[in-house]
Amino acid sequence: MPDTHAPVEVGLHGVTKRFSDQVAVDGVDLNVHEGEFFSVLGPSGCGKTTLLRMIAGFADPDEGRIELDGVDMVGVPPYRRDVNTVFQSYALFPHMSVWDNVAYGVKRKGVRGAELKKAVGEHLELVRLAQFAKRRPTQLSGGQQQRVAIARALAAGPRLLLLDEPLGALDAVLRKELQIELMRIQREVGTTFLYVTHDQEEALVLSHRIAVMNAGKLEQVGYPEDVYERPATRFVAGFIGTSNILAATVSGADGSWVELDSPGVTRLRAALQRDVRRGQRVEATVRPEKVHLYDENEQAPSGWCELTGVVRDVVYTGVSTQYVVDLPGGGELVAFAQNTRRVDDAGSPGQPVRMAWDPEYTVLLEKSTDD
Incomplete structure (x- = not known):
């Protein structure tokens, strides 16, 4: 895990970008530290690629500052920034060999002879493609072409590598393989990677830290486990993985816990993460894998959140079984149970069930950007 007290490689300060009457990036403040694998995650149209283009120098912000290694880059052209970009489309030169593609950026820096051969060879x-040095890009698979693009971008020795959904055009199996390769490459070279993606699993797997964007703004910045386990807003809870959202009213506080009333829920409580008042309407979330299912006669551990319902759907997914349960107060709750027993032992639609979970997994949500 990189040191977040390390020097700031990328500093964004109040960065805003408009297109006509649309605000694509809205007052973003963000620091990316030296040596991080940092991902910007969000749906299409949230502003993440626009943000990347401004850091690369392909567009300037309407407001705010973009600093690279402490120097304001607004107005500085891309070729004068110590930054390289890897695109989803690879953008390789089809008439050049793999070796010449990788050598291109190094030559532009004036490197020649033995030093050039050493840089390209390394x-x-x-990227484990030395044996394909004489081939043309069209003679390679999509995954191999993307690795050539990464080698070309890194060979020039940038302080910062920007990656704009570089695995988006690959099939699922190859994408997972390249994720592991990217992690290895970043770890070996130590270059700061700033990665843009709409793939939640990809961001969780690859990143040291993640910034989640929505409608041009940052919803949450944190380590993958924080963003997943403790989503700050309804948007983050719903966009990353599956999450149950329960409308509730604050009924009281007990030390470090807040007690909540929610229709059809026997008991609901959460850690007291922020100031709340009695009678305040809030939303709480719990991840489906945290929810345990019990028969009607079974008892959950004392102090756990608890409710009863009726199974509506049972979906076998291989590793786990998904239960969709109708709640007596309306709405539904989803639970995932790992398949450690025979599938024919699973519950069936119409069966009453009791559900419970440790209250430390209940998270109070703040309002999202689009609320």
């Missing part, structure tokens, strides 16, 4: 070894 980066082809890094």
